[in-house]
Amino acid sequence: MGITLRAFIRKELVQTLRDTRRRVLLFGAPVIQLTIFGLALSTEIKNIRLAVFSRPDDAMFLRLAERFYASGWFVPAVRGPGDDPMELIASGGADAALIAPAEGLRRSAERGSGKMQLLVDASNASKARAVEAYSKSVISEAALREYGTPLRTPVRFDVRVLYNPAMRSSLYLVPGVMGMLVCLITIILTAMSLAREREVGTFETIVSAPLSDLEVLLGKTVPYVILGLLDAALVVGAGYMIFGVPVRGPLWQLALASMVFVVATVAIGTFVSTVSRNQQQAMLGGFIFLFPAMLMSGIMYPVENMPGAMIAAAYLDPLMYFVRLLRNIMLKGGAPGVFWTDVGAMALMALASAGLAYRRFRRTLN
Amino acid sequence: MTSFSPHRAFAVARKEVMHILRDPFTLALALGLPVMLVTFFGYAIDFEVKDIRLAVYDRDGGPAARRLKEIFSASGYFRPVEPEAAAGPIGMLDSGRASAALFLEPGFSRTIKGGGEAPAQFVLDGSDNSKAAAVAGYLPGIAGAARLRLSGPGGGEPFYAETRFLYNHELNSRWFTVPGLSAIIIGLLAILLTALTVAREWENGSMELLLSTPVRPLEIMAGKLVPYGVLVLAGVVFVYLSSRLVFGVPFEGGHLLYLAACVLFITAALSQGLLISVLARQQQVAMQFALITGLLPSMLLSGFIFPVESMPRFFRALTMLLAPRWFMAAVRGITLKGADLSELSEPFLALGLLAAGMLALALKKFKTDLEP
Incomplete structure (x- = not known):
């Protein structure tokens, strides 16, 4: 590496980090975001507002309602005395309503019917599904308690959750959010920074400097690889200190995977910048890549759930491999066989996009 | 030249429209994003x-x-895979070849036949948030089915609840994601595009030029914002049309109310974009600001995917200050529930206050920065 190239990289880094606002955004924002997402986002549905409707003397039903509220999933909905269950849900005052049989739950159960009605607001379908599953388990539990022996459960599941026994959602989310943040920062910043030179006209100055094409390209991209890696380390550190997210696998695996991934995303960002004329285009072009990459990555829902063609496309998504690797290294301890195939796939993508970016970059230079 | 002149604002707007139209690539990208999001969430x-x-x-x-194995595969949620003796259960979970494992010890069938309760160990891959919680949620249902099928007659429940899913009987995911996309699109386009376009004028120094003309700051602002407002509204109309025509999502409420919610939220978003651009003055800084305060809250803290009610108390309080959360509540209420203004008074009031507040803040900052 020549002295000129080193000086160039240093100049780029200084230029990016000189501005306080930029330093805050580059290093403060990922930590804040990680904290917010780790604390606020939970895949578990809680605080379901349930309204119950029965005759005031229906003791068995009221005991059942108490069980609902004691389960931790449900909270009582605020309602007036004359409210209608349908209207209460329509106005958003409750998420679900449980309606007792008119004759009272005990009499109805002893007649052999025992049918209650559960109305669920399904305007959020996944939430509705969870509400139904939780209600069923509360009701079966209650039936077991009320009627004791006649109801046998033949199978009892002892559930053991590997890698995350307490099912803490911060443990789940940190690897995914880390992949997302690193991807976002590197792609958009690289794309916009190169597009900026072109927009402002300083690109010509750089080109006229005594540097080869490759040196110009490296000088503009290496700083972003460094910044991306710093951010990755920062997010892992914050995840460990704030949420106690472990790194169970070897650190070199984490470093190597991050390195390969950041090279791939910086190369993609460079490619985006070569096809855009100004920063707005670079930003939008970055998002055209980012959205599918995030949606197909398996951060929010499993890849296997998607239709066949999308699964095939997901195998071309570097973020999918990176998130899988992060979960594997941080939570599972890094199984070596899986590690090398995933890193290899990412390295191939990094090489291909770097080659493509270099070719396009040279064409735009000349 | 003391008062606001619609004529001069219109001239700035015309210039901005020409800017947008002269650059068909940007326009295509801006309109391509909604198409892509709808395709993804729809299909x-x-x-x-x-x-x-x-x-x-x-x-x-x-x-x-x-x-019991039949019950698992008949549920539709599980696909049994052949266990590999060499890898062992933990090895299969480690490598991701299985997401869960079920262990049935010798004597399982005998215990059940004898009327006892047989334990079954269920091991779950907890590294994948999208799966683990769902799988754990399915188990009570499987246990219920096992009760009915394994214990034979007489094992039924003394009481049970019949569930009716209101507004979305078949629990179609699309019905709630696709209409919600309008919030994402506004959060993305309105905030990012305006933040960038105004920051560009600062960065290139053309803002000084604009200011030295007889056009007043307020007119510059109106002229710059309105074209983007129209562009964003086009994105929302696209979401509306595709959700109704392509995905058959019902629209139960009033269109005027829907439009009002969009206009309020777009106003809030555009003002936020303007405020960011005045504070940042550089496109890259503006972009990052917009991302953190605009796009991510609309995607993650609005209730689009993660329900607001499940968040801890502090964050539930924080979302009260976020326009996307109220917009999402209004849109879901209007499209699926057919709610009217009296039922949606709370989200509308909040949206109106936030839009007015954001606009006032942006105006004040813009004016103090520009006027001598």
Whole structure:
């Protein structure tokens, strides 16, 4: 590496980090975001507002309602005395309503019917599904308690959750959010920074400097690889200190995977910048890549759930491999066989996009 | 030239429209994003977790064990895979070849036949948030089915609840994601595009030029914002049309109310974009600001995917200050529930206040920065 190239990289880094606002955004924002997402986002549905409707003397039903509220999933909905269950849900005052049989739950159960009605607001379908599953388990539990022996459960599941026994959602989310943040920062910043030179006209100055094409390209991209890696380390550190997210696998695996991934995303960002004329285009072009990459990555829902063609496309998504690797290294301890195939796939993508970016970059230079 | 002149604002707007139209690539990208989001959420994404690979280690081999396996595969959520002796259950979960494993010990069938309660160990891959919670949620249902099928007659429940899903009987994921996309699109386009376009004028120094003309700051602002407002509204109309025509999502409420919610939210978003651009003055800084305060809250803290009610108390309070959360509540209420203004008074009031507040803040900052 020549002295000129080193000086160039240093100049780029200084230029990016000189501005306080930029330093805050580059290093403060990922930590804040990680904290917010780790604390606020939970895949578990809680605080379901349930309204119950029965005759005031229906003791068995009221005991059942108490069980609902004691389960931790449900909270009582605020309602007036004359409210209608349908209207209460329509106005958003409750998420679900449980309606007792008119004759009272005990009499109805002893007649052999025992049918209650559960109305669920399904305007959020996944939430509705969870509400139904939780209600069923509360009701079966209650039936077991009320009627004791006649109801046998033949199978009892002892559930053991590997890698995350307490099912803490911060443990789940940190690897995914880390992949997302690193991807976002590197792609958009690289794309916009190169597009900026072109927009402002300083690109010509750089080109006229005594540097080869490759040196110009490296000088503009290496700083972003460094910044991306710093951010990755920062997010892992914050995840460990704030949420106690472990790194169970070897650190070199984490470093190597991050390195390969950041090279791939910086190369993609460079490619985006070569096809855009100004920063707005670079930003939008970055998002055209980012959205599918995030949606197909398996951060929010499993890849296997998607239709066949999308699964095939997901195998071309570097973020999918990176998130899988992060979960594997941080939570599972890094199984070596899986590690090398995933890193290899990412390295191939990094090489291909770097080659493509270099070719396009040279064409735009000349 | 003391008062606001619609004529001069219109001239700035015309210039901005010409800017947008002269650059068809940007326009295509701006309109391509909604198309892509709708395609993804409409076709690819299903939040119901299915086809979970389950490795069954059956050391019992009896009839009850066989029936339990049938119950698992008949539920539609699980797909049994052949256990690999060499890897072992933990190895299969480590490498991701299975997401869950079920262990049935010898004597399982005998215990059940004798009327006892047989334990079954269920091991779950907890490294994948999208799966683990869902799988754990399915188990009570499987246990219920096992009760009915394994204990024979007389094992029914003394009481039960019949569920009616209101507004979305078949629990179609699309019905709630696709209409919600309008919030994402506004959060993305309105905030990012305006933040960038005004920051560009600062960065290139053309803002000084604009200011030295007789056009007043307020007119510059109106002229710059309105074209983007129209562009964003076009994105919303696209979401509306595709959700109704392509995905058959019902629209139960009033269109005027829907439009009002969009206009309020777009006003809030555009003002936020303007405020960011005045504070940042550089496109890259503006972009990052917009991302953090605009796009991510609209995607993650609005209730689009993660329900607001499940968040801790502090964050639930924080979302009260976020326009996307109220917009999402209004849109879901209007499209699926057919709610009217009296039922949606709370989200509308909040949206109106936030839009007015954001506009006032942006105006004040813009004016103090520009006027001598």
